[in-house]
Amino acid sequence: MLYLLYQFASxxxxxxxxxxxxxAFFFAFVLTITLMPKFIKWAKKRNANQPIYxxxxxxxxxxxxxxxxxxxxxxxxxxIAILICARMNNLFVISALLCIVLFGLIGMQDDxxxxxxxxxxxxxxxxxxxxxxxxxxxxxxxxxxxSIDLDTNIFIPFYKYPLFDMKLLALxxxxxxxxxxxxxxxxxxxxxxxxxxxxxxSIFSLAVFVYVGGNAMLSGYLLLxxxxxxxxxxxxxxxxMGSLVGFLWFNCYPAEVFMGDSGSLSxxxxxGYMAIISKNEILLILIGLVxxxxxxxxxxxxxxxxxRKKRIFLMAPIHHHFEVKGWPENKIIVRFWIIALLSNLLxxxxxxxx
Numbered sequence: 001m002l003y004l005l006y007q008f009a010s011x012x013x014x015x016x017x018x019x020x021x022x023x024a025f026f027f028a029f030v031l032t033i034t035l036m037p038k039f040i041k042w043a044k045k046r047n048a049n050q051p052i053y054x055x056x057x058x059x060x061x062x063x064x065x066x067x068x069x070x071x072x073x074x075x076x077x078x079x080i081a082i083l084i085c086a087r088m089n090n091l092f093v094i095s096a097l098l099c100i101v102l103f104g105l106i107g108m109q110d111d112x113x114x115x116x117x118x119x120x121x122x123x124x125x126x127x128x129x130x131x132x133x134x135x136x137x138x139x140x141x142x143x144x145x146x147s148i149d150l151d152t153n154i155f156i157p158f159y160k161y162p163l164f165d166m167k168l169l170a171l172x173x174x175x176x177x178x179x180x181x182x183x184x185x186x187x188x189x190x191x192x193x194x195x196x197x198x199x200x201x202s203i204f205s206l207a208v209f210v211y212v213g214g215n216a217m218l219s220g221y222l223l224l225x226x227x228x229x230x231x232x233x234x235x236x237x238x239x240x241m242g243s244l245v246g247f248l249w250f251n252c253y254p255a256e257v258f259m260g261d262s263g264s265l266s267x268x269x270x271x272g273y274m275a276i277i278s279k280n281e282i283l284l285i286l287i288g289l290v291x292x293x294x295x296x297x298x299x300x301x302x303x304x305x306x307x308r309k310k311r312i313f314l315m316a317p318i319h320h321h322f323e324v325k326g327w328p329e330n331k332i333i334v335r336f337w338i339i340a341l342l343s344n345l346l347x348x349x350x351x352x353x354x
Contacts, residue, residue: 001084017211021235024085025242031077032246036070040250040257043067048115066255069111071263074243075104081239090232095143096273097236102136103182103269107261123261130179133265137178140273141171150277151225157283157347160223160354177281178272184291185268187298187317192255194319194333196248198290198340199267200241205287205344206274207237212351213278223354225279233277240270253330283350289343290336294318 002020005011013019043049049065079097086093110123117123124132144150152170153162166173189195212218214231244267250256259267268291275284285292297318304312313321322332 017214017231017234020085021207021238024081024235024239025245027084028074028078028081028239028242029246031080032074032243033249035073035077036247036250036257039070039073040067043069043257063255063258066258068115068258068260069108069262070247070251070257071104071111071259071261071266072108074240074247074259074263075100075266077246078236078239078243081242082236085239086235087232090229091143091148092230092233092277093236095140095148096233096270098143099136099140099178099269099273100236100240100266102139103133103178104262104266106132106136107186107263107265110265111260111262133179133182133269134175137175137182137269138171140178141174144174144276145171148229151227151279153225153279154281155225155279157280157286157350158353162225173281174276177276177284178269180295181272181275181284181288181291182265182268184288184295185271186261186264188291188294188319189259189264190317191319191323191329191333192253193248193251194336195264195267195291196244196251196259197337198288199271200244200248201340201344202271202287202291203237203241203244203267203274205347206271206278206280206284207234207241208348208351209278209280209283210234210237210274222351224351227277227279230277233274236270237274240267253333280350283347286343286347290340293339297321 002014002023005014044067048067048069079100082093082097088094106124106129110129114123145152152166154164154166154173155162185195185199188198209224211231211234212222212224213227214229214234216226216228219226247259247263251259271288272284275281275287280287294317297313298316300312301316304310314324315321319332319336323329
């Protein structure tokens with residue numbers, strides 16, 4: 001919408017991605033801050049509370065009256081900001097929105113099933129959820145492959161040349177990246193604000209890479225893969241960041257609302273999507289280090305118990321391990337935030353060290 005003011009009213013300031021990205025951030029932030037208290041009030045009246053897993057640490061039982069599905073509010077706020085600020089004839093923007101909406105709908109169905117069933121185990125089965133995620137990710141991947149003709153080369157951090165061309169295998173790889181990132185954020189979302197700040201930091205880092213990759217001059221100077229037209233996705237990124245910052249106002253310890261699967265699955269998939277279009281699928285391991293640690297802790301725990309009948313951690317994901325050890329919740333959260341900040345700062349050095 002704002003870009004149309006540049007095209008038809010010659011308001012030149014709206015031609016710049018950075019200007020519209022900044023406005024998208026604040027539009028999404030203000031909308032989330034405005035709508036979230038109304039949602040919390042409505043959710044409490046409808047008893048749309050977070051069902052607490054029976055085996056979770058005892059300290060979690062006091063969270064049973066906390067409303068969930070806050071992800072719907074910040075996703076809607078972000079989408080409105082995107083529609084106002086981004087160029088809607090850009091296929092990168094359209095596919096990003098599709099990624100956010102499809103994974104958000106999967107998460108919303110899972111949240112509703114848990115709320116109506118009054119149990120954390122009443123959501124979508126792991127098999128059904130996984131199949132739906134494959135379908136959603138495949139739709140987005142097909143747009144990138146067939147309509148956008150995205151470069152299928154794979155790159156590694158701190159090396160300026162592609163390793164090899166994945167060709168048709170890129171579809172399966174991109175689907176894997178989106179699903180893995182989606183579930184990793186979902187696993188991390190277990191403490192107040194624990195997934196929110198690392199998500200903001202990850203999206204910020206990837207937005208920098210997307211902006212540079214979408215700019216012919218900057219990508220050439222920094223020897224980064226050039227992805228023409230992708231720069232507009234920075235507006236989508238800042239809108240999501242703005243809505244997440246607004247959400248954090250209510251989600252920080254002690255949380256007044258949880259994002260639920262409707263938020264975490266969608267945010268994770270979008271992080272994976274940004275890694276794909278910026279050609280940073282491998283660097284995503286460092287950018288999303290907290291999410292990787294959480295996921296690996298679950299894999300190790302399950303694998304160890306099935307093969308050796310022994311547990312490595314007191315409880316998985318690993319943030320529960322520290323809870324059982326007696327660490328205060330807010331200390332665990334802040335320390336994980338620090339790890340996320342440091343890993344993203346290190347990842348950003350890949351802009352220059354190649």
